[in-house]
Structure formats: C-alpha cells, structure tokens
Amino acid sequence: RLFSGEYAANSACEHATMYIPFGTFKYYDTEEWHNEFRWRAQNDAQDGDIFPSSYKTGQDMWFQVISAQDKTCRVYGDETMRAVETSTEGAANIPQKPEGFTVTEIGEYAFLTCGKLTVVNIPNTVKLIGNGAFGFCTGLVSASIPSSVETIGESAFAFATKLASVTLQEGLKEIGTGAFGFTGVYSVTLPSTLKELGQQAFYGCSNLTDINIPDGINEIKSSTFALCRNLTSIELPASVATLGYHSFYNCDNLGVVKIHNARVRLVDEDGHETSDNGAFAEETYHWSELYMPEGSYDYYNQEPWTTWFGAMVSSLPYVATGIGQVEKSVEAPALWYSLDGKPMLSAPTKPGLYIRNGKKVVVK
Numbered sequence: 001r002l003f004s005g006e007y008a009a010n011s012a013c014e015h016a017t018m019y020i021p022f023g024t025f026k027y028y029d030t031e032e033w034h035n036e037f038r039w040r041a042q043n044d045a046q047d048g049d050i051f052p053s054s055y056k057t058g059q060d061m062w063f064q065v066i067s068a069q070d071k072t073c074r075v076y077g078d079e080t081m082r083a084v085e086t087s088t089e090g091a092a093n094i095p096q097k098p099e100g101f102t103v104t105e106i107g108e109y110a111f112l113t114c115g116k117l118t119v120v121n122i123p124n125t126v127k128l129i130g131n132g133a134f135g136f137c138t139g140l141v142s143a144s145i146p147s148s149v150e151t152i153g154e155s156a157f158a159f160a161t162k163l164a165s166v167t168l169q170e171g172l173k174e175i176g177t178g179a180f181g182f183t184g185v186y187s188v189t190l191p192s193t194l195k196e197l198g199q200q201a202f203y204g205c206s207n208l209t210d211i212n213i214p215d216g217i218n219e220i221k222s223s224t225f226a227l228c229r230n231l232t233s234i235e236l237p238a239s240v241a242t243l244g245y246h247s248f249y250n251c252d253n254l255g256v257v258k259i260h261n262a263r264v265r266l267v268d269e270d271g272h273e274t275s276d277n278g279a280f281a282e283e284t285y286h287w288s289e290l291y292m293p294e295g296s297y298d299y300y301n302q303e304p305w306t307t308w309f310g311a312m313v314s315s316l317p318y319v320a321t322g323i324g325q326v327e328k329s330v331e332a333p334a335l336w337y338s339l340d341g342k343p344m345l346s347a348p349t350k351p352g353l354y355i356r357n358g359k360k361v362v363v364k
Contacts, residue, residue, distance in 0.1 A: 019043055022065070023051025023099050044068070045101075050076055053098030059084065063098050064107065073101040077110035077133070089116040096123035106133045108153070115139050124148045129156050131176065138162060147171040152179050154198070159183070164207070168194075175201050186230075190214050199224055199244065206230060215239050220247040220279075222269055229253060236260060243279040245269045250281050255288045257309070260316055262296035266304075280308035291316050 020028050022045040045051075045068045052060035062083050064076040075083045075094060084092060092111070096103060103123055108130040111117060115138045122129075124146040131153040134140060140160045145152075147169035154176040157163060163183045168175075170191045177198040180188070186207040190197075192214045199221035202208060208228045213220070213235065219242040225231060226249040233256040234248070242265045248254060257280075268274045290309035292300045297314040306312065 021051065022046070022049045023053065023063075027052070051099060053095060055084075055093060055095055055098075059088070061092070061094070061098070063101065063103070065101060066104065071101050072104045073098065074105035074107040074130075075103060075110045075133075077107050077112065077130075079109065082112060082114060083107075083110040084114060084117075086114050087116060088114055089118075091119040091121065092117055093121045094123055094126075096125055104128070106130055108132055109135070111137055113137070118142070120144070122146055122149070127151070129153055131155060132158070134160055136160070145169065145172075150174070152176060154178055155181065157183055174198075177201065178203060180205065186210070188212075192216065197221065197224060200226070203227060213237060213240065218242065220244060222246060223249065226250060232256070234258070236264070241265060242267055243277070244271075245277045245279070247279045249278055252281075254280070256291070257288065258291040258316060259300075260293060262293045263299055276304040279304075289313055293317065 018028065020043065022043055045065050047065055047068050049065040049068075050062060051065070052062050055061040062076045062081070063073045066072040066074055077083050094103060094106070102125050104125055105128040106122065106126060109132045110130065111120070111134050112132050113136045115136065117137050118139050119142045120134065120140065121144045126146065126148055127150050129145070129149060129152045132155045133153065134143065134157045135155050136159045137157070138159065138161050140157075141162045141164060143157070143163065143166070145166070145168060149169070149172055151174045152172070155178045156176065158178050158181045160183045164186055166180065166185050166188050168189060168191050170193050172191050172194055174196040175194065175198055178200040179198060181200050181203040183205055184207050185202070185205050187210045188202070188208065190212055194214050195216055197217055197220070200223045202211070202225050203223050204227045206227065206229045208225075209230050209232060211225070211231065211234065215237040216239050217237070218239055220236070220240060222244040223246045224244065225234075226246050228248075229250065229252045231251045232253050234254065235258040238260040240259075241261055245268055266274055266277045266279060268277050287310050289311040290300060290305060291313045293316045294314055297312065301312050
C-alpha cells in the first residue's frame with residue numbers, strides 16, 4: 001500500500017486523484033481507499049502491465065500484457081510470483097480473453113509448484129507453454145493441450161509425477177529440454193508436425209511403455225529417453241540420422257529396436273561424432289534385437305552395436321535418402337552404392353554404373 005494510517009486523515013488527499021494500473025480497479029475500489037482518495041483513474045493498458053482477472057468465483061489469475069495494440073496477453077509468473085496461489089486446489093480453467101485480452105502464452109513458472117492443482121484446461125488460443133510453467137505440479141493428473149500450441153518449453157511439466165497420459169495435437173513443432181522429465185506418463189503420442197525433440201524430454205519417465213517417433217525428427221538427443229525402464233520397443237524412422245549421448249540409456253526392458261536409417265551416427269555430449277556414446281547401456285540388452293535396413297548389416301554388426309544388442313536382424317525395407325546424405329566414417333572402408341543410393345554388401349561383380357566415395361564408377 002502506498003498510503004495508509006495517518007495519510008487517510010490527511011485532508012490534502014481527500015480530493016486527490018489516484019492513478020492505478022490497468023485491470024486493478026476492483027482492488028482499489030474499497031472503503032479504505034475511498035477515505036484516502038476521492039477519485040481513482042485507471043491507466044490504459046501498456047505492454048508489460050500485470051493484471052488480475054477472475055477464473056473462478058472468488059479467485060483471480062494473473063496475466064501480463066504482451067501487446068496492448070494487438071490485445072494479447074500471457075498467463076503471468078516469475079521466479080517469485082505465480083499466476084494463482086500455490087495452495088489452489090482442483091481445476092484451473094484458463095480464460096480465453098481476460099479483460100478483453102487474448103491469451104496466447106502460458107508464461108514461465110506460471111503454475112510452478114502448484115502441487116494441489118489436478119486439472120488444467122488451456123484455451124485454443126495459446127501457442128506457447130513457457131519454461132517451467134507446470135513444473136512440480138505433483139497433483140496434476142490431466143492437462144488439455146490444444147492444437148494451437150506450437151512450442152512446449154524447457155521443463156514445462158517436469159516432475160508432474162501424477163501426469164499419466166499426454167496427447168499432443170497436430171500443430172506442435174517443438175518440445176523443449178526436460179519438458180516431461182520425471183512425469184508419470186505411460187503413453188505419449190507425438191504428432192507428425194513435431195520437428196524438435198529436446199534432450200532429456202522424457203528423462204526418467206519410468207512408467208512410459210509406448211512412444212512413437214514421427215518422421216521428420218533428425219536426432220534423438222542426449223538422455224531424451226534415458227531411465228525409461230518400462231519402454232519395451234522403439235522404432236526410429238529414416239529421418240533419424242543421429243543418436244545422442246545416453247539417448248536410451250538404462251531402458252532395461254527395451255527388447256526390440258527398429259532403425260530405418262542405414263547409417264545412424266553416434267555423437268557425444270558436445271555433438272562430436274564418436275565410436276561409443278552409451279546410447280544404449282552396455283551388456284544390458286544381451287537378449288534384445290536390433291532391426292536394420294537391408295544392406296546395412298556390415299555397418300551395424302560391429303561395436304558398440306554388438307555390445308548393446310544380442311541379435312542383429314537385417315530385414316527392414318531400405319529407404320533411399322539420396323547420395324548427398326550418405327555419411328562416411330574415416331575409420332570405415334569406402335562403400336559401394338547402386339545408382340539409387342542403396343548400399344552394397346561388397347564390391348560389385350556385375351558390369352554397370354555404380355557410386356563410390358560420392359563419384360560415379362564404371363565397372364566393366
């Protein structure tokens with residue numbers, strides 16, 4: 001409070017006008033403020049203004065103006081303030097247009113540590129769920145994520161330990177680092193529009209039994225699915241060309257892995273190519289099976305792949321990705337390819353036109 005006590009009796013204030021921030025009129029329209037100021041004037045909304053709006057009877061949620069001109073706002077939070085009281089129980093139905101402003105973002109930390117929230121309903125105007133927005137919401141069992149959401153930020157739902165099932169709609173493009181780490185999810189459907197899957201995105205999701213990787217994901221990054229101990233199978237589309245450090249480390253029940261790219265690279269924590277990055281735990285999967293494209297057996301039938309998998313099966317249909325995308329290792333001998341980019345198990349014996357080291361070679 002700016003004025004209280006002795007100032008209330010100061011006759012100099014009785015006829016003064018107090019200018020208050022946008023959206024806060026009801027907080028100052030009380031008897032105690034009437035005694036201090038005759039008039040209250042609410043300022044027009046400005047970019048960055050923080051204002052409250054009712055989201056249920058007797059309770060407010062806080063918002064911040066993104067653009068006063070476009071009349072857009074975000075659900076507000078920061079390192080010390082939350083959008084609602086952390087003791088709030090039950091459902092939080094985020095209004096679509098508080099005070100006439102369209103909600104397009106769930107801001108950083110907006111509901112962080114709101115451990116008694118059980119359900120959050122997000123309007124279909126939201127495009128971004130910010131970093132840590134629902135982190136440590138340990139009572140959260142359901143979050144309705146609409147198709148308007150394009151980005152889920154870092155640690156957005158991390159440690160929401162009761163969050164059991166997540167359906168992500170078509171339109172989502174990016175899942176940030178640790179977004180669903182240590183949640184209780186057991187099944188996740190990733191949309192075909194997804195292009196970026198952050199490191200540790202599902203780290204420590206010990207209940208996870210089923211996950212799909214959509215075509216278009218180029219890399220499974222560091223520890224993305226590490227410690228997903230109940231994950232039994234995984235299928236990587238041809239678009240996945242890189243496995244990061246510990247990407248599936250300690251997935252103890254992973255019995256079947258299908259890789260559709262003929263030459264998946266292994267990279268370390270800094271993104272540099274390496275001969276062994278612990279993508280799968282050593283000697284843990286002695287009973288598990290690796291399925292690979294036809295013609296790629298020689299590439300995968302060597303360490304560390306043979307250390308990670310007990311059975312190597314070359315049976316998947318080969319998908320040509322173009323000569324320009326063929327990765328060549330310095331340690332490996334130059335391979336032969338047919339004109340359509342299909343690798344060959346050995347040097348050609350039949351006359352014809354082939355490709356080696358990126359150049360056309362005529363065999364007579």
